[in-house]
Amino acid sequence: MPYLVSFHMGWLIGSLLLGFCMGWISVVQRGNGTSKVTAYWLAALAVALVAASFAHVVPGRFGYWLDLGLVMFACYLVGCTIGAWLRDRVVSRSQPAAAL
Template structure:
């Protein structure tokens, strides 16, 4: 193995850089993150099997050499993917802090949230009318304003939150468990389809006032 490291360190460097680039590109959206996670799950199993075959020397001669070389290059590629994903998560956390740091108390909330779950994907402010997020029971004037500051304007964004993203939001707002308890995602899924929930209907009819929170 040390012989391979000496001979192929340049190719390992190339594989690592390729992993950095690919990891950086494919982690831009949650859909691609899920796809990569599923692909890597199977790839890691194959990698583990390859390690066993290499250690036990089940492939003799040139075939065994090719296997060990492929394992080294793939390991370098995986390290590159992981490193780029880690860098992107750190940049996202810093962006959350710098975006909200000028408001009282929000810097501490962003700092706490940075270590819990993962920040939801953001979008540029749409040019058309924004969704009325206050139609979600539990989202009032203040919470809607903060969601807008986080780049969340649509019911569809909330409907697509993953569990780690829900945890991030709950800790960012300093109300752990509330998003799940009030079922923001479930309400958002219905509203995103153009269907009124009972709460939204009551708001439209003026039967209830949206909260200040």
Template sequence: MVYLVTFHWGWLLASLLLGFAMGWIAVVQRGQGVSRVLARWLAGLAAALVAAAVARVIPGRPGYWLDLGLIMFAMYLAGCAVGSWLRDWVVSRPKPAA
């Protein structure tokens, strides 16, 4: 894992910044969300992929790509969370006193 971060730090930083930008934009765009069934299916898929990476079920280069993809996805989601929180904090206006 440390090797992935050391060798691919530029790609990880790019995925973090892309997530930050998408999180910043997502506050403005209030589109349709995914259904509960699809959200549960996607969460199960993500859990299965993380379990496969931790158990090292996929050997060789595909396992390396899986590990790298999961780290990049985690960095992207962290950037999305920070970007949307920061946008909400910057744009929000104080509520008028009643």
């Protein structure tokens, strides 16, 4: 794993920055989101992929891509979280105080 991170540091930072930008933008978007059933299936898929990565079920090049994709996805999600949190802090600060 340290080799994966050190060799692909530029791509991981790019994934983090892309996630930050999307997190910053996504606060403005007010969509319906996904249904609970879809969210459960996506969570199960993510858990299955992480389990396959830890168990080394996928060998060779495809296993390497799986590991890299999961690390990049994790960096993207961290960036999204930070971007959304900072955007919320900036927007909530710029709103006028509520009148009592």
